[in-house]
Structures are given as C-alpha cells and as structure tokens.
Amino acid sequence: MEHFERRRDRFQLFDGMDSAAVNLCFTMELPDFRPWCREQGLPPFHVLLCAVLRSVLKIENFRYRVFEGEVIRVDALVPSFTVINQHNDLNFAMFDWSDDLRTFVARGVAAREQASGMTELNSFYRTLSPRAAKNQVFITCIPWLNFHSIQHPVAALDCPDIPSLAWGKFRDGAPGELLLPFSVQAHHGFVDGFHIHQLAQQIAEELRQIMAD
Template sequence: MQNFERRRDRFDLFDSMESPAVNLCFRMDLPDFRPWCKEQDLAPFHVLLCAVLRSILKIENFRYRVFEGEVIRIERLLPSFTVVNQHFDLNFAQFDWSDDVRTFVANGQAAREEAGSMLELNRKYAGMSPREAKDQVFVTCMPWLDFTSIQHPMASLATPDIPSLAWGRFSAGPDGGLQLPFSVQAHHGFVDGYHIHLLAQQIAAELAAIMQA
C-alpha cells in the first residue's frame, strides 16, 4: 500500500466529492487476434476478457478498493461479465480464474451458458458478500454497437471503487489491427487518465503475448 499512500491526498480530495468517478470512453487499438482465435478454436470475447483482466491485475491502481471505510488492495480477481438470457434480460456470469488461457476461456463459456439459461438473476452473484464483491471488475460487452459514451450504474455515486469496463463492436484499425470503443470508469482517487492509457497499452500487449505463447 506504499504506492497508494503517495496518492492519499488525491484520494481524500476526490472521495469527498459527490461523485469521485472518472469515466473515459475512447477507441482502443489492438492487434487483430481474431484469426488466431479461429485457428485455436477459442472465442474472441473470452480471449479479450482474459487479456483485460490480466491487465487489470498488472496495474496496481486498478487493484485498490474501499471496504468498511478503509482502502484495501485486492490480490485476486473473480471473473464476471454480463450476458442476456433467453428473454434478453440481463444476467451475470461468474467463473473461477485460471492462468491458462484455454481453461480461462472454457470456464467463461460454461459460465455464459449457465447464466444465459437462468430466468432469475444468478443466485451465486446475488449471494456475494460485500468483501467478495470487491474481488471483481464490472464487465459488459455490446458487440452490436459502436458507442461513443456510456454511463455505468453505481450502487452509490459516492462509491465507484469497483472499476466498470465496457467495449463494443470491432472495426478495422490502422496497419491491419482492430479498433473498438472501450469505456473505463473508476475511482479518481485511485485512477487517472494516465492509468487508463496504461491499461489500454497493457491489454494490447497481453493479447500479443497470448498469441505468441
């Protein structure tokens, strides 16, 4: 927590505001990993989710949370993301972390099927304790939309400490790469625009590393 203590005055400043959230939406450049996914028979969404969550853990500012009035640093992530069920209602998929990309993808696909078949909200998700909830980031994907902004829901305007991430439809980028709209919402006491820039760079690097492994 030594790195956080250097930001303590910034945290106190933003945390005292009615809404301490910073929310940026931008076009993210990525290597085109879809042909590799096709060769490996891996779902692109889940490969990208793996790269995103690995990146979150590597940038310390995205690991800070507020629990019972104190700043903590999480040591793990519980992967979760939104799905739509058979009636096109929102649900939440959850699964166990794996450092192996193939196992990660398989776990994520199984969780998608399970959550998508539920009529009510995922009971496992609804039963999380407040402390368990801190070991996640909120992830949603809207592959139909090339959106330019988004407002993520928060339990309270004063508590945006769990980062919220969203991305949309892929499109062709420069030099044969990909672009996609990407949104990051986080507590400004923890995360600045610079850290969001680092996150975007890290996600691209993680995808490149996954393809080379």
C-alpha cells in the same frame, strides 16, 4: 500500499465529492487477434476478457478498493460479465479464475451458457462476502454498437471503487489492427487518465503475448 500513500491526498479530494467516478470512453487499438482465435478454436470475447483482467491486475491503481472505510488492495479477481438470455434480458455470468488461458475460456463459456439459459436474475454474486465482492471488476460487452459514451450504475454514488469496463463492436483498423470502443469507469481517487492509458497499452501487450505463446 506504499504506492497508494503517495496519492492519498488525491483520494481524499475525490472521495469527498458527491461522485468520485471518472468515466472515459475512447477507441482502443489492438492487434487483430481474431484470426488467431479462429485458428485456435477460441471465442474472441473470452480471450479479450482474459487479457483485460490480466491487465487490471498488472496496473496497480486498478487494484485499490474501499472496504469498511479503509483503502485495500485486491490480489485476485472474480471474473464476471453480462450476457443476455433467450428473452433478451440481461443476466450475470461469474466463474473461478484460472491463469491458464484455455481453462479460463472454458470456464467463461460454461458460465455464459448457464447464465444465458436462466430466466431469473443470476444472484450468485450475492453469495460473496462483502470482502470477496471487492475482487470484482464489472464487465459488459455491447457488440452491436460503436458507442461513444456510457454511464454505468454504481451501488453507492460516492464510492465507485469497483471498476466498470465496457467494450463494443469490433472494427477493422490498419492491416493487422483491430479497433473497438472501450469505456473505463473507476474511482478518480485511484485512477487518472494516465492509468487508463496504461491499461489500454497493457491489454494490447497481453494479446500479443497470448498469440506468441
């Protein structure tokens, strides 16, 4: 937590506001990993999800949370994301982390199938303890839209400490490049625009490493 202590005064500034959220939408530039996914028989969404969550763990500022009035740092993540069911209603998919890409993807696909097959809201997340709930990052994908802004709901307006990430429709960029709208919402006491830039750079690097392995 030594890194956090250097910015505790920034945390106190933003945490005292009605809303401490910073929300930034931008076009993310990534290596086009879709041909590699086709060759490997892997769904692009789940590969990108793995790269995103690995990156969150590597950018220190995205690991801070507020628990019982104190700032903590999470050391693990519970992967989760939104899906739609047969009635086109939102649901939540959640699964256990794996460092192995193929295991991660398989668990994610199974969680997607389970959640999308449910008519009722998947309330599994409610079984998490208050401390374990802090290991989440809220993920949503809107693959039909090239959106330019988004506002995520937060349980407590004054404490948006769990980051919310969203991305939209894939678009071709320059040769070998993929473009997509990407949104990051986080507690400004922890995360500045520079850290969002670091996250975007790390996601691109994670995809390069995945394809190189």
